[in-house]
Amino acid sequence: MxxxxxxxxxxxxxxxxxxxxxxxxxxxxxxxxxxxxxxxxxxxxxxxxxxxxxxxxxxxxxxxxxxxxxxxxxxxxxxxxxxxYAEEAERAEDLPWAESDAEGIRSLDGHCYVIAAEATRPATAGDWWCRTIVSTAMGAQHQAQFYGELRRGRSPVLASPAGDVVLWTMAGQGNVEISGRSFPLARDMGVYVRGGEAFRFTQQGDAPLGVHIHACPATDALDELATMPDDFDARWPDRTVGVDENQRHAMGPRYFQMLVDKRIGSTTATQFIGHIPQSRAEMHRHLYEEALIILSGEGVIWNEGVRARVRAGDVIFFPRKHRHSLQCTHPDGMDVVGLIHPGDNPGINY
Structure with a gap:
């Protein structure tokens, strides 16, 4: 043997x-x-x-x-x-830096880009404000993302016209109602909404409630409904997932924890939280489409022909099979939350 x-x-x-x-x-x-x-x-x-x-x-x-x-x-x-696990060899430092446009978007190669989620919030925005981060109009094929901010009260009743929704609470606290069932909502929490269900947020406390809303498959807009339906899928009663260090998976010197995945009913989209030490990953690709939210730290995203600085609050969108490398430059590392679709393992690359 x-x-x-x-x-x-x-x-x-x-x-x-x-x-x-x-x-x-x-x-x-x-x-x-x-x-x-x-x-x-x-x-x-x-x-x-x-x-x-x-x-x-x-x-x-x-x-x-x-x-x-x-x-x-x-x-x-x-x-x-x-x-x-290999780090990228030192690359030429003469690649141009992507410049931000008026929408807070730094375009890289192809449809890859970095976007500052809160960049276009107008001073006159009401209690509920929402902007598009990733969509079919912006080059996505498999997922969309929206950033919503609720300063007080309740948001509109929302739904994806295409399928499942995965949420990430960026800031604040409150609750999320999913088709008649209410769940507490706090910072650093993932939430799963099944296809056909609707959802809305209620803000609590002093801080605004900030939420990233992923819709899978891709769409250009969320639907706003007049009333909340009462059709919660009770086959999957657990819909929220918090950060748990005991659930970490090693990936070389990095690690990640699965949040929303098959365990709570999501069969094609996967949400994870991960930590990247001060390092530069080698250039690689994925078979899935990915949107990565930078929670802390700072660094550089490298493409073949251009690079862009990234920091907390930014979102990076990677098309399928797009060659890239993410570098963390902060000595304390970088924390990220990612949504991949279609896929169930963020550790797979080639």
Whole structure:
């Protein structure tokens, strides 16, 4: 019996064909990575894993380190093997800096951008104010995000016209009503609203209630309803998740905690909170679309041809398969909250 060996520090990106079967090398010895060559595993006791593709053009990441718990696919385990997490080598410092426009948006390569959530709040805004952060009109395909601020009273009754909603409480306290069911709401809390349900906020205390509202799949606007429906999905009674250090997952020198995910009913969108030490990640891509909220610290987001400074209160939007690197420059590190869709593991990259 042999042990699996690391064939590649990163997973292998492949586009598959419907009706075909693929034999993934689990031992790491094949000369046809990531696939089995039919003989290298002999005597190891490690058999290849077969995957039957049913969707033409399916995009997958076959594990290269052979340490995955979800074979044949990557689960992010490569970040925790020796040498598996690498920092970006020093890059040329002559890349231009993205400049902010009147909307507080710094555009990078493609549809990637940084946006200051509160940049356009008018002095004459009422008790409820909401602006678009991510939308189909801004280049997103799989998620939208809105930033809402409630100074007193109650917000309008809101709903996504397309599907699920995931909330993050940025500041203040109060409660959120989801289709007739009320939940306490405090800073640093994730909330899940199922597709077809509506929600509204009530502010309490002295500070305004600030909430990031993610809608999945993407849309250009939230619906405002005249009344609150009474159709809460009681099959999933737990809808709020707080920060819990005991739930952290290591990802090299970084760590993250899952917040909204399959445990409370969200099957395609995943919310997480993470910490990034002072470092610069190597350039990488994801198969999911991601919106990242900077909670504390500061740093630089690098693209291939441009870079932008980021700090607490900023949101970074990453399209699928967009090559990027996030650098934390603060000695105390950087805390972030991310929403990925479609996806269930923020540790997977290639």
């Amino acid at each position: 042999g042990d699996a060996i690391v064939a590649s520090r990163k997973p292998f990106y492949k586009e598959l064909k419907a009706g075909r079967s693929y034999l993934w090398c689990a031992c790491g010895r094949s000369k046809r990575q990531p696939f089995c060559d039919g003989r290298s595993h002999e005597g190891t006791g490690i058999e290849p894993i077969r995957y039957d593709c049913t969707v033409d053009g399916e995009e997958v990441l076959f594990c290269g380190c052979k340490q995955t718990a979800t074979g044949p696919f990557c689960d992010g385990a490569h970040s925790n093997i020796p040498g598996g």
